[in-house]
Amino acid sequence: MDSDRSAIVDGPIRRADDVSSSGVQDHAVLYSSTQSKAIVLNSTGAVLWEALEAPRRPSELADLLVHRFPDLSPDRAHADVAAFLDRLVGENVLRRD
Secondary structure, three states: OOOOHHHHOOOOOOEEEEEEEEEOEEEEEEEOOOOOEEEEEEEHHHHHHOOOOOOHHHHHHHHHHHHHHOOOOOOHHHHHHHHHHHHHOOOOOOEEO
């Protein structure tokens, strides 16, 4: 794992300032005004996005998923959070704090 990736995994994450969102059923649609694009999140992603209203650490997000979805194993929750963060940091809608 390179040092940049470990910083993303270990440090607090927050929403980018230029991103707005809206709910559509149990999904979320993110709009980046500077990139002029939209990203659709599934229900799990919408839960994580909502939790990121305030900066959070990845471990806090994984704990939230385990609490919200009792059948989800902690290992799977951590993997899902890592994939979610990798994608949305890469899309520039989440930032390291």
